[in-house]
Amino acid sequence: MRLVASDIDGTILDRAGQISERTARAFRACEAAGVAVVFVTGRPARWLTPLIEQLGHTGTVICSNGALLYDLATMSVVASQGMPRHTMLEVRDIIRGLFPESAFAAETTVEFVMETRYAYPNHRHLLDHVRHGELERLVSGDEVVKFMAKIEGLTPEEYFDAVAPHIAHLVAVTHSAFDITLLEMAPLGVNKAVTLAEYAHTLGIPPEEVVAFGDMPNDVEMLTWAGEGYAMSSGHPQALAATELHAPGIEDDGVAQVLERKLAALRRAG
Template identity: 75%
Template sequence: MRLVASDIDGTILGRDGRITPRTVRALHACEEAGVELVFVTGRPARWLTPLSEQLGHAGTVICSNGALVYSLETMSVVSSEAIRRDTMLEVREIVRGLFPETVFAVETPVEFVMETAFAEPRHQRLLEEVRHGDLAELVQGDEVVKFMAKIEGITAEDYLRVVAPHVSHLVSVTHSAIDMTMLEMAPIGVNKAVTLAEYAHALGIAPADVVAFGDMPNDVEMLAWAGEGYAMQSGHPDALAATELHAPGIEDDGVAQVLERKLAGIGRTAVGSGPARRARGS
């Protein structure tokens, strides 16, 4: 184990917005043992405060399902891949032709913009906080790192099943939201696994030495790519089906349990055939 790559929401971060002390200790122990740590999330860069505030993480984060790499040390974008503006508009027309009631929003490296109807009644404050209106007017450049399509009255799985065959030649499409039906689209060929593979290669780390954790469909490629990809037992069926390795659920500190076991193995290897008591204390 040379690199730990972990999703955030539903994997280490609970719905209460907290990372448990046990998980914090396990992640810190990895770094202390010389294991690289990178977070791989669907979140935009502006939503990384749980990592910095609760974990004290100041390293690299792969955001927007692989479309953007961000440094918490310098608080700046390292690299990004964007959907072309004309492609975004073409996809919008295709999806709206299939589901006219669909509403859309966009993440760029610097902001979130949306169609006015994207703000649900519970999110009306967004109308005061972000630019909203016609995306054709709001997005002027080739800067979209995440394109979102939202609908009601259908499951995310059914929505994806219908939409994906019509847009997969233009964008990568997945979903990860728990409390809404929303598709998340990235530039064609971009997902968490692709960007994580590039990151690991730059460090000279092979897939076999990567341990990854995730819980939703947007983690599937990453879990399959990593030498050890653990789906959270509390996760989506698609994530669980992507790998034979399952970690206990987030409510049971599943990531921490796996890492504690693996770090203990590193300790035993380090002390060779020394006494078991010494290995446990290493």
């Protein structure tokens, strides 16, 4: 084990927005033992404060499902892969043709923008804080790193199964939200595993020496790429089906349990 790659939400961060002290100690112990740590998340860079405030982490984070590499030490973008504007609009039109009630939003390297109706019914608070309107006006270049579509009245799996076959030739599509039916789209060929593999290569670390943790469908590629990919027992069935390695659930500090065991093995090995 030379690199630990961990998802955040549902893997180490619970629904109350807390990372347990046991989990924090396990990550610090990894770094003290010379094991690199990188967090790999669907979150945008602006939502990384739990890593700073609760872990004191100042390293690299892979954000937006692999489309953005961010350095917490300098609070700056290291690299990004943007979706062509015309592709975003084409995907929007395809989804709208299938489900006219869909609403759309986009993450760029610097901000979150959304159609005004994206705010309803559960994001109204955003209207006073973000730019909203028609996407053609809000997005002028190819800077979108994450495109989102949401709907009411369907499960995430129903929405994904109905939409993905129609857009998979244009974008990488997944989902990871607990409480809303939301599709998350990245530039074609981009996912957590792709960017993690590139990052590990820069460190000279092969996949067999990477231990990864995740809990949702957007973690599947990462869990299958890593030498040891652990799905959280509290996670989504698709994540659990992707790997034979299952960590105890987040409520039982599953990531910490696995890391403690592996660190103890490293110490015994000298």
